[in-house]
Every structure is written in structure tokens, then in C-alpha cells.
Amino acid sequence: MADHAAGGKGLRSALSTFDGSLRFLLLSSFLIPLGSFMVLPFMSVFLHERLDMGLGTVGVVLAVASLVQFSGGIFGGALADRIGLRRTMLWALIIRTAGFVGLLLALRWPPLAVGALILTCCGAALYLPANKAYLVHGVDDERRPVFLSAGNAALNAGMAVGPVVAGPFVLSSPGWLFVAVTALFVLVTAGHARLPDLKAGQEPGPEPGAGARGLLAGVAVLPFAANALAFYLYFHFQHFLAVYAVERASSAFYSLVLLLCFTLVIVVQPLASGLIRRMPYATALTVGFTGLAAGLAVLAVGTRPALLAGGTLITLGDIVLFLKNDLEALRRSRRSDAVVFGQQRLAAGLGACASGVLGGQLYRLTGHAGNDGWFWLLAAVQCLLLPAALLAFRDRTPHCHPHDDDEGALKPHDTDGRVPGR
Template sequence: MRATLFPLDGPLRFLLLSSFLIPLGSFMVLPFMSVFLHERLGMGLGAVGVVLAVASLVQFSGGIVGGALADRIGLRRTMLWALIIRTAGFVGLLFGLRWPPLAVGALVLTCCGAALYLPANKAYLVHGVDDERRPAFLAAGNAALNAGMAVGPLVAGPFVLSSPGWLFVSVTALFVLVAAGHARLPAARAGESGGQSAGQGLLAGVAALPFAANALAFYLYFHFQHFLAVYAVERATSTFYSLVLLLCFTLVIVVQPLASGLIRRMPYATALAAGFAGLAAGLAVLAIGTRPALLAGGALITLGDIVLFLKNDLEALHRSPRSDAVVFGQQRLAAGLGACASGVLGGQVYGLTEQAGDTGWFWLLAAAQCVLLPLLLLALRERPARHPTPLMTTTKEH
């Protein structure tokens, strides 16, 4: 890992630090939104599912707009505007404590900022990096992101329901500082990394199989992301739920950088099979409902996602002629479609299993989908990659 990633210059060190601080602040709030909306604001679980679905759709699918914007105005300016928008969203959450409908709008606004930020962030991180080193840089960014996601819930867990006002003020201040740092980054236009795409449609050059696989992976994963909080808090505590998240994020931090080279060399079909098998096993284990089962299920789901999410991004970069920012934006669109479907359908199914008195069936139904739905991807496997060279030696310039 060190031989392929280091040394890092100042801007990249700051970007990796920001990749920790931004999810740190976000995950002091976002993992608890289902509980916050349901218990503090009194929304029904069906309505909560719809709100989370819309928020997820905006946060992920809006990435395709973020990628196109980065192509037009540059990576640094896109990241800066994204952070300003997201900061405004957290201010809105603070005022939403007095007027609950504003909380929903503010949540969506924070997701708009996230949608614009991540494609530009990833493209800036791998700007000018050769194909062999790209998995290491992406894995380092993912590790920093997951470290922030791990620490955020631990910090905020005791306060999210008892003192949300101070929590929202703290997160807002953090985002103001991070935005100020981004204003000092050197400019790097997305177009400079190759794959000029001005005037092309947002979906032009999309890699069909990685796009579909990403949508499906996020659809299945967000059963866990959206509804584990409600399920785990009922059976344990919010603190234990934070520990489950800590385990999951720690696995990403440790395992994905170490396995990035192996994942890069792994045949795509093998990666898909291993990833979806991990999701299926983890979701099934969650149905047991005990504390050890929550930990084991979360770990298995995370190991599956470590393979799926990184491999899908690498394969999309390999197959598409578009710029890095646009490719990452297209993959975020796929993620948003999957996460939105998970919120809408999952919220209804979770509500039904709750009414039936056994929410364990929710996880078993999700696990069954992990086995059956990937078979639909076989219809896309026969389409050849646009670039026939092996992924580890692709000649595409970025």
C-alpha cells in the first residue's frame, strides 16, 4: 500500500483529511435520521421510508449532475459549492427543531451537497494517477471516509435525541472550516484528466453492467443502512448500534486498502458473485436479532460491499470513455436509484413485518433478493467492454 500511495503532496493530504472530517460531521446526524424523524418528530415508518428514499435518491443520483458540473467549472469549485450547500442544510436542520417540515427539506439540501461533492472529490484524488495505483488511491479515500463514518455515530449517539441543537451547531461549524480549506486548494479541472465530454449527454458512454450492478448492490445494502437503526435500537441500545457501525467501518478502513490490488485483479464475474454472497449471508444473519448476530451480519455485509463497490467503480472507469468525474457521477446515479428503491420498498416491507410482530422476516426477504436478483445481471454479461485490454493494464488515459 505505501509503495503505491505515498508520498502524498499537501493538497492530497488535505483532501484525505477532508474525506475523514466530512463524513465525521455527516454521520453525527444522518445514521440517526430514521430514529430522529420517527421518535422526535413523530413520523410513521412508512413516511420515514419515503423521506429517506427521496434523500438517498438526491444524494446518490445527483452525483451525475455533480460530475457534469465538475467537467464544466472544475473540480475545486464544484467541491466548494457542494460544501456551502451542505452547510446550509445543517443550518436548516437546526431550525427544523422548531418547525419539523423544515427538517425534511434541510435533510434533502444536505444530500444535494453530498451529490455534488463526491464525484469531484474522487476525480481530484486520482487526477494524474496511473491505472495501477488508482485502486490504492480510491481505497485510501474510502478508508478515510469510513473512518469518519465510524467515529461520527460514536460521538453523537448520546446527544442526537437529547441535545440535537448543539449537535447541529457543531456539525455546521465543522463544515464551515472544511469549506474554507477547500477554497485554498489548487485548481484542477476534470477535463485535464482526459475524456473530454462537453456537449455529451449525462448518460452517454455509461458502462451498462457496472451501472446495473452498482444499482443492485446499493439497493440491497441500503436495507441495512436505512433500517438497522430502528431494528438494533429495539433489541439493544443506540450505543450498541454505533458499535455495529464502528465494526463495519473499521473493516472497510483496514481490509479495503489491503485488498485493493486483489480486487483490481479479480475477474469481474467472480467479484460480483463473492460480493452478493456476502450480502446475502449478512442479511440472513441479522434476522436472528441477537447482539452477536447484529455484529456478525454487519461484518458479512461489509465484506461483500468492500468488493462490490470498489470493483464496480474500477470496472466503470475501464469500460467508459468519459472523464473520471462523469463516470463517478454515473455510478452515483446508479447508487441513488438503488438506495431510493430500497427506501420506498424497504420501508413498506419493514412496516408490514413490524405489524406482523416479527421484523426478522424483513432481513430474510432481503437476503433472498441477494440470491435471486443478481441473476438478472447475466443478461448484461455478454456485452463486451469498450476497452478490451485487461483492467490492470488498460491504456485509457485519465
């Protein structure tokens, strides 16, 4: 109870320090996913029913788009390192706005839809590392988790509201919907043009011609691997719950489960951010992956209460994992914040992609066996075995960095090569 009260007090104290620029950035962190999720969750239906694409083609398009949106973040971080945070966000929003214009034009010329969708995902990939880095620029270690979790809460709020707003119109009036989303992005882009300019960080970007090796230079290996593993396991839930839940309940009940999950992130993560910051890294990994395992196992029951309980446990696990992995990557890396966030997005993309490929085959096999509840149980077993293997491998690997220990509290940056207060 005391931790909860302290978390609420710390959250209010941190948010009270937000100036006009950061308040606008938080508002944008809500409006951008609001506009995006008025369209993107319905793209499979739109491409198949409105543009007559085969479901096999739709699946390939969405897989490529997801990989671009997540893994492309590493290029967004590198770009922010070179040209600055504000300019990167501006270019990202211009690209994404062009993508929504392309979706509008695709109503007349359907082949444009694929390129337009990829364009919106490229914009998202470029935007998020710069957005996160701008949000925590100059913030001390103690308040950094609160700032990050406030941004995550705004993001999840937009993701929750977008589908509810757009659901009635996406098939009946997609043209007006795309016009509205495009107008929203134009306004948000204009607002970003008025933000003060900030550099991405104190460290220089990769040398010209360094390529992928430069982009991954200085990567915090354990948080990178743990983030990829967390997204791989979490996306079993994200990718395949719809098929499982709609069959046993209804599409409306599936929407209720998602709304519950978004609400938990919005409410719980900012309040728990201080506790997560202080938690030793190995403890956070244990708590997070155990939550995922318990939630996935509960889903195997297949009843409506089990779907709600499973979604709750999975979300509580990912609240700990996703925030702690980012914080630990920032603590261990000497690279700028934007590059670190980009590297973590690459890990997320690799994990989500692997989940789609391997998880899809596993779901198909368990379905053919006549009991797809086994899919969730096998995923739960992976949540226990794979993190243990990761930590065991890490314990046998010599530490090349003097501060790669499991101490959970963020150290002052002057102890690991970063400028204090950055």
C-alpha cells in the first residue's frame, strides 16, 4: 500500500514538472496511435474485403509491415543521432502522413495500398526512438522511469480508443476515415515543427559506411536479448488470441480483453515505475516471465473468466519486462538514448517476427491435433525454460563491461561513461 501511494505521489510530482513541449509530446503520444489504430487494426479486413486481396497475400503484407515498424527503429535511432530529435520526428510524421494519403488514393487504385501501408510503418519506425529520447532528455535517473511510463500510458490509451472510434466506419466509409486521420497527422506534424530542437545525445553517431555493425555498436547484449525473448513470447498472445477467443466467446468479448490489457498498462505502469526501477534486473526478469507463463497457462482453460485472467497476468508481466529492459539498456549502453531505443526496437521486431513464424506453426500443429489449448501450455513452458537458459548462458559469459551486474537501481551516468543528468 505504501509503495502504491509513493508511486502515485512520484508520478504526480514528475508530471508537474512537464513543460509545454513535453505536455504536447505526451498529447502527441496519444493522438498518433489514436489515428494509427483507427486504421491499422482493420487493415487485414480492408485489404481482403475492400481491395480483394487473398488472405495469403494479406498475411505476407502484414508480416512485412510489422517487421518494418519494429525493427526499423534502429535506423530511426541512428538518424536522430545524426540530424537531431525534432527533425527526425518531423520527417517521420511527414512520411507517415504521406502513407495515409496513399491509403486514401488506394480506394481508387488498390495497388497503392501495400506501398502506403509500408510507408506508414516506416514513419512509425523512425518516430518512436526520437520521441522517447526527447521525452527523457535531461531527466535524472530517478524520474526517467516515470517519464517513460507516462509516454507508454499515452501510447496505450490511443491504441485502446482508436479501434472503438473507427470500428463503425472502416468498411462503410473508409474514405472519410482516411481523410480524418490524414488531417490529424497534418496537425500533429505542424505542432512538432514548433518544438525546441534537441540533439539526440552526447555521443557521436556511427561513422559513415559503418553499416549494421555501426548501428549495433555498443548494444547492451543482455537487455537486447531479453527484449527479443519477451516480445517473442508476448506476441504468442498478441498474434493468436483473436482466433482463440472469438471461437470460444465473441469478437466483442475479445475487444473487452484487449481494452482491459490497455487499461492495465495505462494505470499500473506509471504507478509501478519506481518499484520497477529499484527492482534488481534478474528479479524483474523472473517476475515478468513468470507472469507471462502463468497468463498463457490460464488461457488454455478457454473460458471467458480464463481469458480475462490470462490477459491480466500477461499484461502485468509485460509491464515489468518492457519497461525494465529499456531502463537496463539505457544504464548499460554508452550510446545516445535514441540509438539505445532504436536497438531495443530492433530486438522487439525480431522477437515479434519469430513469434509469428514459429508460433503460427505451433498453433497449426496443436489445432490439427484437436486441442489448441496445448498451444498456450507449450508457450507457457517456453516462458520458464528460455529465460532460464538466457540467464544461465549470461552467467557463463565473461563480463566485458565493469557495470554489467544485476543491480536494479540506475547508477549515476558518470559511473558508466554517460553524462550526469542525461
